[in-house]
Amino acid sequence: xxxxxxxxxxxxxSEAASLELGCNYSYGGTVNLFWYVQYPGQHLQLLLxxxxxxxxxxxxxxxxxxxxxxxxxxxxxKPSVQWSDTAEYFCAVxxxxxxxxxxxxxLQVFP
Amino acid sequence: DADVTxxxxxxxxxxxKRIMLECSQTKGHDRMYWYRQDPGLGLRLIYYSFDVxxxxxxxxxxxxxxxxxxxxxxxxxxxSAIPNQTALYxxxxxxxxxxxxxxxxxxxxSVL
Numbered sequence: 001x002x003x004x005x006x007x008x009x010x011x012x013x014s015e016a017a018s019l020e021l022g023c024n025y026s027y028g029g030t031v032n033l034f035w036y037v038q039y040p041g042q043h044l045q046l047l048l049x050x051x052x053x054x055x056x057x058x059x060x061x062x063x064x065x066x067x068x069x070x071x072x073x074x075x076x077x078k079p080s081v082q083w084s085d086t087a088e089y090f091c092a093v094x095x096x097x098x099x100x101x102x103x104x105x106x107l108q109v110f111p
Numbered sequence: 112d113a114d115v116t117x118x119x120x121x122x123x124x125x126x127x128k129r130i131m132l133e134c135s136q137t138k139g140h141d142r143m144y145w146y147r148q149d150p151g152l153g154l155r156l157i158y159y160s161f162d163v164x165x166x167x168x169x170x171x172x173x174x175x176x177x178x179x180x181x182x183x184x185x186x187x188x189x190x191s192a193i194p195n196q197t198a199l200y201x202x203x204x205x206x207x208x209x210x211x212x213x214x215x216x217x218x219x220x221s222v223l
Contacts, residue, residue, distance in 0.1 A: 006153075009151070032210050034210075043115075043201065043214040043215055043216045044154075044214040045214070046211055046212075049211065051209075090154065094210050097159075097161070097167075098156055098159055098169070099156075099210065099212060101146075101153045101154040101155075102153055103151060103152055103153035104151075104153045104154075
């Protein structure tokens with residue numbers, strides 16, 4: 001079965017800093033990959049997804065992620081974070097008929 | 112109005128009590144899911160259902176049961192609650208065309 005690793009558990013940044021959150025999944029083949037975001041006190045919402053095609057995918061709020069098949073990775077990036085990006089970020093991979101989520105990365109952005 | 116509605120939003124109960132968490136959706140999706148979220152553990156799948164007659168165990172189904180009363184309703188029961196079931200519970204839906212899941216606002220459950 002698939003598994004997902006998010007190596008950064010807690011990231012603290014100042015506004016305008018660049019962000020990269022790591023995500024690795026356990027085995028290859030055709031994969032559907034997702035990043036979800038959970039703002040404080042809110043439900044999870046989709047940030048971006050990769051199903052096929054261009055490995056660089058763009059999502060909402062200036063986020064992007066790059067699928068690198070050879071590294072089994074799907075890292076999330078943002079060139080310049082804002083205070084409003086403070087949230088928890090979850091990577092997920094489709095495994096047969098369900099999604100497997102990583103343990104999440106808590107991002108704190110200070111003004 | 113929310114597309115995926117969970118009730119109650121918060122619940123405090125005692126060890127040994129039976130409790131039901133409810134989820135309803137207006138998205139018209141066939142697939143529904145129950146997850147629990149614990150700090151440092153992310154989201155773990157409890158049960159999922161692809162239609163009214165289909166129920167599947169997830170990663171951590173022990174101590175839980177579910178009922179799919181209709182396409183739009185999927186409830187989660189704790190037959191005899193225990194303190195380590197204290198967590199945030201999320202319901203989600205998706206359709207068969209893609210794997211994007213849409214989440215409810217969550218139910219925060221505390222078992223004393």
